[in-house]
């Protein structure tokens with residue numbers, strides 16, 4: 001039966017492929033029946049995965065470094081206990097034997113039945129251990145997936161698979177960077193959530209907030225995903241399929257045409273030069289940055305180096321990662337944002353505290369509360385600064401004392417390196433993200449203490465309009481054209497100009513080419529976005545004359561009615 005589902009289009013383009021259902025947290029649990037003669041081998045494979053996981057965890061336990069919070073040790077001990085319990089390490093063997101099924105499926109069934117038992121427990125502490133069981137089972141599954149048995153041929157190859165999940169965390173998403181799926185669709189998620197941002201960085205179509213996709217779609221069903229319109233068509237008929245194949249070709253032709261702009265300078269018709277930088281999550285993203293022709297990296301979300309692992313990356317590991325990015329960018333500026341952990345990006349084993357994690361101990365607040373962890377990162381960044389043009393960017397600043405404390409800690413890190421005779425860029429620039437409305441309103445004072453500013457519109461919009469960016473039930477309230485947002489943007493850009501420091505926008509607004517002229521009209525001259533958006537934004541800049549924007553943008557700043565605002569934007573883009 002053919003049917004259509006509507007959600008939030010997160011990443012453009014069209015994909016056509018076969019559904020591959022995944023359960024929570026990247027666990028792609030396929031189910032297949034094995035020939036009888038393969039059962040004994042499958043049990044051995046399961047045992048080997050348990051043993052590999054045990055060794056990995058014991059290894060981690062032994063090598064916990066001095067700057068790792070104490071809870072990590074206790075957390076690993078508990079996970080080892082769960083792993084060693086026969087309900088997880090032995091019971092699935094019997095299921096493999098009885099059902100002649102693959103090891104992943106046996107483990108999944110056993111985990112589900114354990115989790116159901118946890119729900120019955122009254123003691124809240126014990127009930128909360130459910131998450132730990134899931135994490136241990138995930139580890140074993142990942143080990144199994146690293147050593148796959150021979151799956152039947154009916155399992156579709158990655159390139160034409162469309163992942164269908166209920167929810168995927170930013171940490172899950174980042175793991176998918178290693179695979180080549182055709183598209184992602186999920187039941188929940190807002191379009192500026194970090195999961196969506198990473199999905200966009202994978203450069204494949206993606207639709208979120210479909211609500212019942214995981215329930216209604218079956219494994220291997222044919223799907224069309226239209227990431228621009230937020231539409232998913234399940235089992236399309238041949239006419240619909242032909243129409244979408246045509247559109248798919250048109251998209252790829254347009255993309256090819258845009259590639260010609262790679263080396264063109266982003267200059268407006270009246271000769272103003274605009275700086276276009278790229279956002280990255282991991283060092284390997286630099287290849288895409290170079291392909292896009294970006295002038296530098298305006299935002300390296302360094303916290304992604306900390307996800308999907310049970311220990312913290314030490315100074316040396318971070319130094320090597322940052323140095324690689326700096327060297328690969330060959331002298332172009334690389335803006336490393338210090339850790340923005342918390343809210344929807346949590347370390348393994350840490351659950352967000354407080355009822356409002358987005359308003360809690362996140363980003364610079366967490367770093368100032370964990371100075372040792374922060375020092376390790378600052379030393380690594382400073383050491384890498386000797387090998388290229390690195391800048392430090394502090395996220396989520398809300399008051400001047402946070403700036404003074406951050407600058408003080410940067411100074412301490414510099415002094416400690418000087419004592420050890422380790423080289424670093426003594427003139428390294430330190431900037432701040434403007435993403436809390438209070439920071440935008442008080443921006444002039446901030447600007448006097450910093451070398452540059454970068455406006456994080458994703459959070460600025462979340463905090464100004466009081467909409468959780470991960471919650472799709474309020475996603476319709478996300479509005480970059482809200483008069484309050486335009487006022488805050490205009491005020492921040494003007495204030496930075498007055499103080500004489502550079503200001504960029506590095507939130508998703510910067511990569512939306514329908515907003516390029518508006519931002520230019522507000523005075524913005526530096527944009528940072530995912531590399532896949534850069535050429536479309538450049539194309540818009542090349543067709544723009546700045547003096548022609550002033551009148552309409554001034555009108556927009558005085559407009560209160562949403563319909564009028566949208567019609568002014570349409571005129572601006574005409």
Ligand code: PEP
Pocket residue numbers: 197299301340435455456457458459460506507508
């Ligand atoms: C932002 O908030 O706009 C931003 C760029 O940072 P992040 O999306 O990582 O919170």
Ligand code: MG
Pocket residue numbers: 395435456458459
């Ligand atoms: Mg932010």
